Amino acid sequence: MSKKQDIMTATLDLIHEEGLQSVTFSKLFKRANVGSGTIYNYFTNKEDLVNEVYRDSRLKMGEFLIQGYDPNASLYERFKCLQMNRLKFGMHFPKNFLFIDSYSFSPYISPELRNQDDDYHSSKIIQDLIVDGQRQGIIKEMDSHLCHQLIHGIISSILKGYFVNKYPLNELQIQQIIEASWKAILI
Amino acid sequence: MSKKQDIMTATLDLIHEEGLQSVTFSKLFKRANVGSGTIYNYFTNKEDLVNEVYRDSRLKMGEFLIQGYDPNASLYERFKCLQMNRLKFGMHFPKNFLFIDSYSFSPYISPELRNQDDDYHSSKIIQDLIVDGQRQGIIKEMDSHLCHQLIHGIISSILKGYFVNKYPLNELQIQQIIEASWKAILI
Amino acid sequence: MSKKQDIMTATLDLIHEEGLQSVTFSKLFKRANVGSGTIYNYFTNKEDLVNEVYRDSRLKMGEFLIQGYDPNASLYERFKCLQMNRLKFGMHFPKNFLFIDSYSFSPYISPELRNQDDDYHSSKIIQDLIVDGQRQGIIKEMDSHLCHQLIHGIISSILKGYFVNKYPLNELQIQQIIEASWKAILI
Amino acid sequence: MSKKQDIMTATLDLIHEEGLQSVTFSKLFKRANVGSGTIYNYFTNKEDLVNEVYRDSRLKMGEFLIQGYDPNASLYERFKCLQMNRLKFGMHFPKNFLFIDSYSFSPYISPELRNQDDDYHSSKIIQDLIVDGQRQGIIKEMDSHLCHQLIHGIISSILKGYFVNKYPLNELQIQQIIEASWKAILI
DNA sequence: AATGAATGAGACTTCATTCAT
DNA sequence: TATGAATGAAGTCTCATTCAT
Structure with missing residues (x-):
């Protein structure tokens, strides 16, 4: 559960700092300290991730x-x-x-x-x-x-x-x- | 002046319909009925265009x-x-x-x-x-x-x-x- | 028409040399001497390109x-x-x-x-x-x-x-x- | 021996159904009902697996x-x-x-x-x-x-x-x- | 001024492979 | 042995921008 939380937290942080449109995956990976493929173990795609953060x-x-x-x-x-x-x-x-x-x-x-x-x-x-x-x-x-x-x-x-x-x-x-x-x- | 207005109007329309983040230039060209290079006669780049619409x-x-x-x-x-x-x-x-x-x-x-x-x-x-x-x-x-x-x-x-x-x-x-x-x- | 032909020729060559599955876009670009985005002016995606070569x-x-x-x-x-x-x-x-x-x-x-x-x-x-x-x-x-x-x-x-x-x-x-x-x- | 056979059978089935190029490991794991790491107990990599099925x-x-x-x-x-x-x-x-x-x-x-x-x-x-x-x-x-x-x-x-x-x-x-x-x- | 074919950086995503359990 | 979360290299594709016409 930790990685998933890390990703969601990093997402919210980046949205807050730079706006949704400039949240790119490479920024997200660095911020959350995960590999680029890891997101796809928890979210089907970017939209799904953002929706989950919203939910x-x-x-x-x-x-x-x-x-x-x-x-x-x-x-x-x-x-x-x-x-x-x-x-x-x-x-x-x-x-x-x-x-x-x-x-x-x-x-x-x-x-x-x-x-x-x-x-x-x-x-x-x-x-x-x-x-x-x-x-x-x-x-x-x-x-x-x-x-x-x-x-x-x-x-x-x-x-x-x-x-x-x-x-x-x-x-x-x-x-x-x-x-x-x-x-x-x-x- | 007409082309410039066309572009600005199309920009505002698209922002309203789909949100700023999904306003791409190709959508803009079609909507405004101009060639893709035309924008650069009036605006230095996308940010400049959006700022002018905002202003x-x-x-x-x-x-x-x-x-x-x-x-x-x-x-x-x-x-x-x-x-x-x-x-x-x-x-x-x-x-x-x-x-x-x-x-x-x-x-x-x-x-x-x-x-x-x-x-x-x-x-x-x-x-x-x-x-x-x-x-x-x-x-x-x-x-x-x-x-x-x-x-x-x-x-x-x-x-x-x-x-x-x-x-x-x-x-x-x-x-x-x-x-x-x-x-x-x-x- | 030249660029399109270049791309199709390069595609057929690569398929012949390495098999369809190993035709990657980067190999294709180099072989055909075009920019990576150029393909999309002529074909909607890779499948479309291969189909056209087939046709x-x-x-x-x-x-x-x-x-x-x-x-x-x-x-x-x-x-x-x-x-x-x-x-x-x-x-x-x-x-x-x-x-x-x-x-x-x-x-x-x-x-x-x-x-x-x-x-x-x-x-x-x-x-x-x-x-x-x-x-x-x-x-x-x-x-x-x-x-x-x-x-x-x-x-x-x-x-x-x-x-x-x-x-x-x-x-x-x-x-x-x-x-x-x-x-x-x-x- | 059972797991190995399961994997090879699933491989041949998938090749027959979808073609070699679209046989991915994740499809293979699901079809063969094994964990993703299990393959590497029997085959050194994907090519080795396919070659063994061929042999x-x-x-x-x-x-x-x-x-x-x-x-x-x-x-x-x-x-x-x-x-x-x-x-x-x-x-x-x-x-x-x-x-x-x-x-x-x-x-x-x-x-x-x-x-x-x-x-x-x-x-x-x-x-x-x-x-x-x-x-x-x-x-x-x-x-x-x-x-x-x-x-x-x-x-x-x-x-x-x-x-x-x-x-x-x-x-x-x-x-x-x-x-x-x-x-x-x-x- | 107007065009649009060409570009390539960089976005999103996949997938074979590793490794701690 | 068996597993599957994690990885990151490499893939496909998008899109703002340039430039010759």
């Missing part, structure tokens, strides 16, 4: 997003937990986050993979939360997907600015972002 | 963003104008918008180009607006770049959901988005 | 086989002409002959190609000749395809022995072979 | 060809026996026959092997038979190798037509072939 990242994110989620907590507490998790995931795993964000709609990622439901669970939870909030008259009436995209998008966007050092993300800023995203969708 | 798109967006902007209008009116323009630009010119959004941080785009100020004017206007609002006690105190990224990010994110048909964007939804982004940054 | 050889042989054939000559004269032509073709164009003989049933040659009728004409003529001879009571009654294969096979076999210098093929021997193949099928 | 086939054929040969029988009886045996060998062991026929002149088969005398005995017998027949004034005077090649070639050619279902080979046809090959070389 892996999605899985990792899916698990992270619902960490510590308490279905019985207050609406705001639940909202805060989900937004916080997404933000923290991005901050702790920038390579995974950016890879997912950038390539989710790239032709390199097979359509089936794009629509996998590894992280469906967290997605479902957010949708439920929105609908619940609207029923309670707390969250503004609007298309729940639009609402979902809105709060999700705020986090993604903020993270991308953070990665290029536009601003720090300390407790204060994090608080402000959570609050802003909450206010955005209130009635 | 062109940024320029186009920069002009669009400040359409109808009235510096003497109320804070909210000015905010609404800028957000609306960004949203309309994305809706009218999805290819340009997505290209800018996706490749602004790609290694394909030269760093100098990324930091060009073709659209600096609109950027400056937004920053000023934020600072002005904060001084007036209307907009919440926070890093102005963070604030900028926040309202910009909402639009970008919403557009991407729209492009993959997650929801429609009619007057109602547009109204809700502008309102949400406004409430997000209020005190 | 070319079959065409060449098909034309050669019916040279000087006089439908009004006597049965024996016609028989002699066809057998002679086949023998002469093999002696003059050993590369083409051996390539056809060896690879007609190789998986490298596409089935459609194998069953092409470029040389159908000569094949038809031989069949007709056999049937005619049988009707005249000169040629022994037997399956005409079996008879065809018999006289064809004698020539092929003799040529292969000749190519590895088992014996010379002068006028005397040629006479003996024609005679032997004629006697073989007489009543 | 094996030649040996098998050599023994088959002289089955029931009676040196004291009449000239025609001896001729018939040898031709019959060759025909029967091809019909009973098409894989071995075709492998020998196709690759006897392939560079894959080492020259020493090609000239081995495993089947020299039968070859010698045929030569002797020809010379004997010529001395008796029954067989036409001609180069004995040419004569040998002629009668051998008729059988080979007929078999190849049979393998691709050009015609059946029943008692009648077999009789006709033996007769034809006999008449071909008579005075």
Whole structure:
């Protein structure tokens, strides 16, 4: 399992550093310290490798997003937990986050993979939360997907600015972002 | 000038359809109906071509963003104008918008180009607006770049959901988005 | 057309010298004096190239086989002409002959190609000749395809022995072979 | 001994099905149900394996060809026996026959092997038979190798037509072939 | 300015072979 | 003996770029 992990790690690193299009096999072999044929013991081809790295990242994110989620907590507490998790995931795993964000709609990622439901669970939870909030008259009436995209998008966007050092993300800023995203969708 | 435009248009089309990484020159020649050597009369190489398409798109967006902007209008009116323009630009010119959004941080785009100020004017206007609002006690105190990224990010994110048909964007939804982004940054 | 011919000639030469399986592109490029990409201006891939060389050889042989054939000559004269032509073709164009003989049933040659009728004409003529001879009571009654294969096979076999210098093929021997193949099928 | 036989059988099968050039070790391992390293316990490399399969086939054929040969029988009886045996060998062991026929002149088969005398005995017998027949004034005077090649070639050619279902080979046809090959070389 | 045949560096991939278990 | 993960040389093929027309 070690070699396979080495290859996948090297792949994600290279994608992060130079972009998917410049990940060549020779770079990959050197980085992962494996022979050129070794990849083909684990992956049928380059596309398969990239897809597996993608699947892996999605899985990792899916698990992270619902960490510590308490279905019985207050609406705001639940909202805060989900937004916080997404933000923290991005901050702790920038390579995974950016890879997912950038390539989710790239032709390199097979359509089936794009629509996998590894992280469906967290997605479902957010949708439920929105609908619940609207029923309670707390969250503004609007298309729940639009609402979902809105709060999700705020986090993604903020993270991308953070990665290029536009601003720090300390407790204060994090608080402000959570609050802003909450206010955005209130009635 | 016609051939040059043909090539640039074909480039943007292909990037939109298949992604930058799969834009090959042979596809480009066929699409643009030019001979393979013709490109080199206008662009020094592939990178130069892509950069010029990028510069062109940024320029186009920069002009669009400040359409109808009235510096003497109320804070909210000015905010609404800028957000609306960004949203309309994305809706009218999805290819340009997505290209800018996706490749602004790609290694394909030269760093100098990324930091060009073709659209600096609109950027400056937004920053000023934020600072002005904060001084007036209307907009919440926070890093102005963070604030900028926040309202910009909402639009970008919403557009991407729209492009993959997650929801429609009619007057109602547009109204809700502008309102949400406004409430997000209020005190 | 010159480059294409160069490549095809080099291909046939290499197949003759080292066998199809050891015809690599790098050997081919050096032999044909072309750049490695040039092949792909004329052939879609290696299989296509080999198939075209095969088609070319079959065409060449098909034309050669019916040279000087006089439908009004006597049965024996016609028989002699066809057998002679086949023998002469093999002696003059050993590369083409051996390539056809060896690879007609190789998986490298596409089935459609194998069953092409470029040389159908000569094949038809031989069949007709056999049937005619049988009707005249000169040629022994037997399956005409079996008879065809018999006289064809004698020539092929003799040529292969000749190519590895088992014996010379002068006028005397040629006479003996024609005679032997004629006697073989007489009543 | 079982593993070795498994490997050799799988090799001959694959050669028959797909041609020597497309017999790869990975196909071989799967077909023979052995690990990839196992081959190297029995054969030094791929060429050695193929040569051994070739040697094996030649040996098998050599023994088959002289089955029931009676040196004291009449000239025609001896001729018939040898031709019959060759025909029967091809019909009973098409894989071995075709492998020998196709690759006897392939560079894959080492020259020493090609000239081995495993089947020299039968070859010698045929030569002797020809010379004997010529001395008796029954067989036409001609180069004995040419004569040998002629009668051998008729059988080979007929078999190849049979393998691709050009015609059946029943008692009648077999009789006709033996007769034809006999008449071909008579005075 | 416009062309496209020719190029060759370098991409992806295969496959015989090795070696630690 | 038997195995199969690992290897890397060598194969096929792509594609940005050049240059003679």
